[in-house]
Every structure is written in structure tokens, then in C-alpha cells.
Amino acid sequence: MPQDTPFAASVLTLYPEMFPGPLGHALAGRALERGIWQLDVRNIRDAATDRHRMVDDTPAGGGPGMVLKPDVLARAIDDALLPGDARPRLLMSPRGEPLTQALVRELTAQPGLLIVCGRFEGVDERVIEGRNLREVSVGDYILSGGEVAAMCLLDAVVRLLPGVMGKAESGEHESFETGLLEHPHYTRPRTWEGREIPEVLLSGNHAEIERWRRGQAERLTRKRRPDLWRNWQRMHGGDDGD
Ligand code: SAH
Numbered sequence: 028m029p030q031d032t033p034f035a036a037s038v039l040t041l042y043p044e045m046f047p048g049p050l051g052h053a054l055a056g057r058a059l060e061r062g063i064w065q066l067d068v069r070n071i072r073d074a075a076t077d078r079h080r081m082v083d084d085t086p087a088g089g090g091p092g093m094v095l096k097p098d099v100l101a102r103a104i105d106d107a108l109l110p111g112d113a114r115p116r117l118l119m120s121p122r123g124e125p126l127t128q129a130l131v132r133e134l135t136a137q138p139g140l141l142i143v144c145g146r147f148e149g150v151d152e153r154v155i156e157g158r159n160l161r162e163v164s165v166g167d168y169i170l171s172g173g174e175v176a177a178m179c180l181l182d183a184v185v186r187l188l189p190g191v192m193g194k195a196e197s198g199e200h201e202s203f204e205t206g207l208l209e210h211p212h213y214t215r216p217r218t219w220e221g222r223e224i225p226e227v228l229l230s231g232n233h234a235e236i237e238r239w240r241r242g243q244a245e246r247l248t249r250k251r252r253p254d255l256w257r258n259w260q261r262m263h264g265g266d267d268g269d
Contacts, residue, residue, distance in 0.1 A: 034064040034188050035114065035139030037107045038177055039100075041082060041146050043068045045174045055182055058191045064139075066181075067107065071095070074103035083147050092148035100143065100154045107141055114139040116160050118150065119173030119180070123162030126180055128203035130163070134180075135187040142180070144173030206259045208247045210240040 038046060046068040051059065058064055075082050075096075082100075083093035104116065115137055124130065134140060143150070143160060154160065165176040186192060202209040213224040227239045249256045 032138070033062050034135075034137075034185070035067070035109065036064060036181055037067040037069065037114075037139070037141045038144065038174075038181075039069050039071050039103050039107060039142065040144040040172075040174055040177075041071050042144075042172070042174055043070045046178075049178055050181055050185070054191060055185045058185055058188065061190075063188050063190050064185055069103060069107050071100060071103045074106060075099045076102075086148060090148075094148050095145065095150040095154075097151035097154045097157070100150055101158055104141065104143065104154075104158050109139075112141070113137075114141050116141045116143070116158060117180070118143045118155060118160040118162050119145060119165070119176040120149065120162040121164050121167070121169055123164040126163055126165050126183070128183075128201075131180070131183040131187065134184050140181075140184070142173075142177045144177050146172045203255075205244070206255065206262060207244040208252060208255070210243040210247070 040046070047056070047059065047066055050056065050066065055064075059066060072080050072082050076099075082096060084096050086092065086094050115134065117140055119142065155162065163176075163180065165179045170176055199205075200209065213228060217224055217229070225239070227235055230236065245256075245259075248259065
């Protein structure tokens with residue numbers, strides 16, 4: 028069931044024209060049209076008051092690049108706040124806590140999100156403190172700006188909002204939701220370029236199929252993601268998967 032008040036996302040960026048971008052298509056785009064969520068995109072530059080509408084300045088202490096000015100960014104945040112705004116305020120940042128499915132679930136339960144997209148070398152540290160920004164990273168690599176990272180985060184959050192996904196269970200078997208990577212998928216034709224669909228999947232034996240899928244998920248996780256595999260073993264008390 029769609030919730031009565033839409034999930035309210037505000038995005039602060041120097042490139043508002045990048046939005047909704049991918050979020051205006053497919054699952055997220057349809058949910059936007061249906062009013063399950065709404066997107067308020069704001070140009071940080073609109074909060075610049077000086078003649079040249081400067082948003083950045085050179086780093087204190089020297090060094091390359093520019094830093095987003097605290098006064099401008101804080102004003103942009105304050106302008107974006109809703110009455111009695113209880114939404115988490117996020118800053119996309121490679122220094123942040125990693126975006127995981129668990130964090131996505133946590134954010135989905137909020138009334139909405141205010142997301143700041145950084146640019147240049149980043150933002151003045153005092154805004155992070157003064158406006159209580161929670162730093163979130165989409166991975167251990169450096170993007171040129173926070174916009175694509177914000178889109179990743181919003182895409183993952185929006186698909187879990189009530190009423191967005193067709194089948195109620197379709198989110199539950201995905202990689203990470205179970206703590207394991209997902210098993211391989213197949214569809215017709217039965218033989219393609221000499222490769223067969225594994226026999227068990229054509230057997231109609233649902234218990235066997237479940238067992239096979241579980242085995243594949245464990246095998247893939249053990250091989251590709253030892254970090255996830257160790258967690259899984261700890262949680263399930265298994266010691267069988269050397
Ligand atoms: N000098 C910074 C990187 C700045 S990249 C550092 O070394 O940590 C410019 C902006 O892109 C950042 O302010 C952030 O908003 C965004 N960004 C870059 N990589 C990101 C990542 N892995 N996750 C989330 N946001 C990222």
C-alpha cells in the first residue's frame with residue numbers, strides 16, 4: 028500500500044539539471060509519477076548572495092582544489108528544510124559510512140531525506156558539524172561529485188518504499204537481503220549456444236530447487252565475498268564452509 032504522505036527527498040547540488048536523470052525512469056520514475064515519493068532539487072548556488080554568486084573558495088592551509096563555502100551551503104540547507112523537518116540530512120562523501128542494504132532499509136523507514144551532493148575537494152567541515160550531516164559513501168573510490176552517489180542511494184531507497192515493487196516478496200531474495208549473494212538465474216531457451224539450464228531447475232521439485240539455489244548462493248558468497256561469508260557463518264553458527 029502506498030503511504031499517505033510521499034517520501035520527501037530534497038537534493039542540494041550545483042548541477043540540478045542532472046536530476047531526476049535515471050530516477051525519472053522505470054521503477055523509481057513510475058513511483059515518482061504516482062506520488063509515492065517526491066523530489067525537491069535545489070541549486071546550492073541559489074543560496075550564494077555575493078555579486079559573483081561564489082559557492083567555493085580555496086582551502087585553508089593551502090593545497091589544490093576548492094572547498095564548498097560553509098555559509099552558502101548552510102543557507103541552502105536551511106532553505107530546503109520543511110516545517111518541523113525530521114528527515115536525516117546526508118552528505119555524500121567517500122569518508123562516510125558505507126551504503127549497505129541495512130542502511131538503505133533504515134533510510135526507507137524515514138519520512139524522507141535531505142541529501143547534499145559535494146563537489147570540488149569537498150565541503151567545509153563546520154557545516155557537517157553545524158548542520159548535523161551524516162556522511163554516506165557509495166564505495167571506496169572517488170567520484171567527481173555527489174550527484175551520482177545520491178542517485179544510487181535514492182534508487183535503492185525508493186525501490187523499497189511501500190507500493191513501489193510489484194510483488195511483495197520480490198525484494199527479499201536479493202543479494203545482501205539474506206546476507207548471501209544471490210544464486211544464478213536462467214530463462215528460456217532451455218539450450219542456448221550449447222549451454223543447458225541446470226537440470227534441477229526443470230525438475231519441478233521445489234525443495235530440491237531451493238536447496239540448489241541456497242548451495243549456489245553459499246558457493247558464490249564464499250568465493251567472491253569472504254567478508255560477507257564470515258558474517259554469514261557467524262550469524263548462522265555454521266563452521267562447515269572452510
Ligand atoms: N577530496 C575528497 C573527494 C572529493 S570528490 C576526498 O578525498 O575524500 C567530490 C565530491 O564527490 C565529494 O564531496 C562527495 O560529495 C562526492 N563523492 C566522491 N566520491 C564519493 C563516494 N565514494 N561516495 C559518496 N560521495 C562521493
